[in-house]
Amino acid sequence: MSDYLVEMKQINKAFSGVKALEDVDFNLKPGEVMALLGENGAGKSTLMKILSGVINRDSGTVKVFGKEVGDLNTKEAQKMGISIIHQELNMCPDLTIAENIFLGNEIVNKGLIDRNEMNQKTREFLGRLGLEIDPEILVGDLSVSVQQLVEIAKALSFDAKVVIMDEPTSALTSAEIERLFNIIQDMKDNGCGVVYISHRLEELAHITDRVTILRDGKFVIEGEFSDFTLDRIITNMVGREITEQFPRDPGVRQDIIFSVKNLSNGKRVKDVSFDLYAGEVLGIAGLMGAGRTETTRCIFGVEHLESGDIYLEGKKLSINGPSDAIAEGIVLIPEDRKKDGLATELSINDNLALPNLDLVSNKFGVINQNKEKNLVDSAIKNFNVKLASKADNASSLSGGNQQKIVIGKWLSRESKVIIFDEPTRGIDVGSKVEIYNLINELKKQGVGVLVVSSEMPEVMGISDRIIVMCDGKVTGEYLHDEATEDKIMADATAFEIKK
Amino acid sequence: MSEGKTKSRFMSTKGARSVMTAFIGFVALFIIFSVLSSNFRTPANVQNLLRQIAPILIIGLGQGFVLLTGNIDLSIGSVVGMVCMTAGTLMTKGTNPLLAILLALSMGLLVGVLNGILVAKFKLPAFIGTLGTMTLARGIAQLVNNNRNTDFIGTEAQWFRDSFYYGDILKVYNAFWIGLILLTVFYFILSKTKYGRHVYAVGSNINAARLSGVKTDNIILSTYVVSSFCASMTGLMLLASAGMGTMDAGGSYEMYAVAACVIGGISTLGGSGILLGVLPGAAIWGILQNGLHFVGAPVALRNIVIGIIVILAVLLDIVRGPALSKKG
Known part of the structure; x- marks a missing residue:
């Protein structure tokens, strides 16, 4: 067995001639949180979409649990234990929470949907996130932050070994973020690997073990998070020194x-x-x-x-x-x-x-x-x-x-x-x-x-x-x-x- | 920032390719029918063909406006019948033909205003709102002459029949000229004016349009008025052609109009396509009717062929659509 849950090597991907990824390497170990960082358009989401089977690579090798895999589709990736929480919420507003969580994986009993079983399991998943709500509420009636939690619950429902979170906290309150971090800690303890994409760099310190930084579709650097300062991360992301994070000109207040x-x-x-x-x-x-x-x-x-x-x-x-x-x-x-x-x-x-x-x-x-x-x-x-x-x-x-x-x-x-x-x-x-x-x-x-x-x-x-x-x-x-x-x-x- | 000056401005506009594809399709059909039938390729039939295209072209232009905003107008076929019957009835009862035309036209426009209010102000789904007015307008078509088609509209109206249908300029029948003029005017409005941009913006993202200061309700209402105006013109044209009002005039025309638009590359989802496409779209519809008649195909077969063409046109659009953009 290899030491890595995921190893991606020399990944290339172009969209209508424009290179989105160029010879990118990426790996993930069991029981760690890998922060995948970079500016918009750096290729983070593209790389993770390849790993989770949403899109196919042009060239390069991908090993999952030490075994080389070809082009996956999303269902195959899920079966292998790779789960992704997308940046944009992907849910059907007119279906219930339980129906959304089991969409495509419905629990069937004698050819009919087993609604009770689905609701029961959904309650468990939501409970792990500290949410006590009725699984039969329509997703469209939920606030954005609860929707995001449901999306997270859905990803957890697959018993995934590799969980990819693309900006999971953008709509969450601080209490909810804390709960999410506790869950991530649980997953780490159980040997799962988590890929964490976020622009909120302040959050990283709480959970991150290692970082990989991409810029303009290319691999820049990988290393232990403890070796990085915030400034060093930003410098590597943008490729230049940013003197001030919040330039502010005091100015003159008028009428x-x-x-x-x-x-x-x-x-x-x-x-x-x-x-x-x-x-x-x-x-x-x-x-x-x-x-x-x-x-x-x-x-x-x-x-x-x-x-x-x-x-x-x-x-x-x-x-x-x-x-x-x-x-x-x-x-x-x-x-x-x-x-x-x-x-x-x-x-x-x-x-x-x-x-x-x-x-x-x-x-x-x-x-x-x-x-x-x-x-x-x-x-x-x-x-x-x-x-x-x-x-x-x-x-x-x-x-x-x-x-x-x-x-x-x-x-x-x-x-x-x-x-x-x-x-x-x-x-x-x-x-x-x-x-x-x-x-x-x-x-x-x-x-x-x-x-x-x-x-x-x-x-x-x-x-x-x-x-x-x-x-x-x-x-x-x-x-x-x-x-x-x-x-x-x-x-x-x-x-x-x-x- | 490289906008190719070498490429003509028209071909660089989005949707131009669909128009060209439809146009090439029309030329191909023209050649096929010319080979198959010697009666098809006569100058008289070509003149005739252009005239047959006109009603579908005109009603298609109106439907095009509505489709560009992401809505649909199902009532226009019935408006054709209503205007045709109303003007016809008035003329047979001795009303001055010009007055009859104006009265019938205003009734048609009224349906457009009603559609616009239902969809824009009361937020009824376009499909439902115009389904209601479709039935309503057809009912009026039956009511105006006590559930009978009208008699011959008389010789005082001969000028009307000539100017709307039978007369010709440079050997092209007036019906086609009217279509061409409307096409030119409407195309100019949609491509060169502020109003036109607003129509596209509403169809592409109505929220963003509203937050950019577009009066979205007014835009939607106006497209329904344009659509009912075009349908009314078509109704008058059918009256001029037949010389009498028929209650089922314009039956299924709302769908032929959608077909002409879609074949010409106007998306039913709104915001994309150009109005010029309605010309080759209507022309393909017309040449199939006309050409299949000359090669002796039964009516049923014509419908089957047209149905297949519509599906192919949309499939073609879907297949080549997403390959163009999308980044991760």
């Missing part, structure tokens, strides 16, 4: 440019008031479900407002939809890139031009092609978007570059207030810094910037002032220098005891 007073939408948003100054970055911190996203969506006119007022430069606004907000100079960069930010099957050009067509068309609505070309080209250049051709679909870009399109499409307009909802979720360190620099630049121009972020270091690092939300209400406010993680956490969990 109040924007205020909301007593906003309520009858659901998640309860009596929210705050002011935003020109040339200021105001961060909104809080846990998932605190009503931060809903607040931004109410301001932008996406969701209906039950009561409350919105003022821009002292003038009361009446916003009945995003088009009204945009006309006033308020824009929102949404949290969910695929759902709200990009038309992935339209070209990069059309995505960048979409909100700005009024600027490049005449009074009959006919688009001036030269004006459009100039606008799109300068957006691409200013934001350093890496692309093959702007006529390609937006889906062809890596996550970080897609996010640059989502943001960049708003920068051709002279906006007064720009709202960023989780602007750096799931993107690489290099792109993150570019986005922080952009926020600083906007601030310098006198724009009022509102940033919703669930990453505590980020929201503390870039904001001039921070408000904290909990359960739909504002529960705290701090200037940059006053804020500490403890204070923010206390406010973020300041739930009122229900009578």
